[in-house]
Amino acid sequence: MAEPVQDQQALIRIEGLYKLFGSNPQKHMPLVHQGKSKDEILAATGHTLGLKDINMTINKGEIFVIMGLSGSGKSTLIRHFNRLIDPTEGVIEIEGTDVMKLGDKELQNFRRHKMSMVFQRFGLLPHNTVVDNVAYGLSIQGVSKSESKAKAKEWLETVGLAGYEEQYPAQLSGGQQQRVGLARALCTDAEILLMDEAFSALDPLIRSEMQDQLIELQEKLHKTIIFITHDLDEALRIGDRIAILKDGEMVQQGEPEDILLNPATDYVEAFVRDVNRARALTVETVMKDPAYRITADTIEEALKQMRGFKEDYGYYVNDDGYQGVVTEEALQEAYAEDNAAEMTVECCEELDAISPDAVLETVIPDTLNSEYSLPVVDDDGQYTGRLSRSTLAEVLGNESPDAELVDEAERKAG
Known part of the structure; x- marks a missing residue:
């Protein structure tokens, strides 16, 4: 999954977008606004409803994934x-400019300088060398x-193709x-990259490598990328936010973990049902608040804090x-020896922390092997949350494929 977007400046705004394909769409738009279905409109008018009331904002520097099955309108x-x-x-609207008001020359410049597109079937010029294909947009x-x-x-x-400059497209692999x-x-x-099913024609291994490269490049370049896919695993892996379309309508929009954990409709739920949550979610997306924090300077104060906790x-x-x-028992023993003692590391047991960025699958064994909830600690050493067995069970679910991972880890632990 891509890193969270830091810059939340809106770059693209889509509002009340409709597309009705046919010879006289304006005439039949009232049927759309009356709520007639796609099939009803087609049967009555011969027009095809492509998009219905699409509203979205895409932020500068994010990977925004638009996904859905064939015919969804993506x-x-x-x-x-x-x-x-x-x-x-x-x-x-793009950066406050109403794209619909651009004249022919302005639109041409807009396409050449503001946006670039990556196609599913590569779209390379077969008789041009690799370097000339890459330079084509600049020559235009x-x-x-x-x-x-x-x-x-x-x-x-x-992109890892140094030395291939004078080759021709036919001499290269699909990847x-x-x-x-x-x-x-x-x-x-160009500031905006449009990628329409860009990796779907590739073999699974090459596809995964291209996803990795896109994420790596994005960490350096911070482009605004609009990525189209029919594959939820791909969307979850690379998207900062995801919009799901069905029959031209947006049925859910949100961050990957929101869609995975809180599907808005039966359609979305069917999409997420077979996703391996343990591989798709990170610790940060499911961890509980950083409760049970002992910050006292003395053992006596630490005991007072401890007695306010549900746990010991x-x-x-x-x-x-x-x-x-640190356990309540350890504090009581230290207090019995010296009721004025300072709180120090010597009172603690070692318990390795986990990173908020860790994928759940990688921390299942440690979580199940620990008698305590595991502390989640960021790169600065700060305690930011905790992950327990019960949280794992709740998130992964007894009926999900991920439950097998939990069962296996529990067998090994036992």
Whole structure:
């Protein structure tokens, strides 16, 4: 899964977007607004409802995934962003500019400089070399041949294809061809990247590698990426936020963990049912609040804090961050020896912390083997949450495929 977006500045705003395909869509839009179904409209008018009342905001620097099955409207929607398709109704604003008001020349410049597109079937020019394919967008912009080639070579190196400059597309594997397509899209330095099923034609292993590379590149480049897919696993892995379409309507929009843990409809629930949550969720998405915090300077004060807890243990935290787990029994023994003693690390048991970024699958054994909830500690050593067996059971569920992982870990622990 991609890193959370830090910059929440809205870049793209879609409001009340409708697309009705046919010879006279405006005439039949009242039927759409009356709530007639896609099938009813088609039967009555011969027009096809492509999109219905789409509303979304896409933030600067995020990977926004639009997903759905074939016919859901996802590819139709992405083609509205650069006006390859014009809406029947609705607003499309990019950085405050109403795209629908752009004239032909303005629209041409907008497409050349603001957005780049990566296609499912690569879209490479077969008779051009790899470097010329990557430089193509710059040549269209009027950049000199020497400058565009130099920049194209830089991007080929970035995507791992240095040395392939003079090859032709037919000489490359599918994964390599898609890397060329990605380099070409990045080469124009466009702020927005449109990726329409960009990895779906690739073999699973190559597809996974391309997903990894996209996430790695995004951490450096901070582009705004709109990614179309029919694969929920792919969406969960790379998306900062996900919008799910069905029959041209948006049925749910949110962060990956929200969709996975709180599906809004039966349709979404069917999508998420077979997802391996243990591999899709991180500790941070399911951990409980950082309760049972012991911050006292003395044993006496620590005991007072402990007696306010539901559990008979706590997590000792000082100015240097998390130090270990301490039990009520240990505090009582220390207090009996010296009722004026200071609270120190010596009172604690070692309990390895887990990272908020850890994938759940990797911490299942440690969670089940521990008699305490595991403390979640960030890179700065700060105690930020806790993960217990009961939380794992609740999140993974007894009937999910992930329960097998829990059962196996419990057998090993027992």
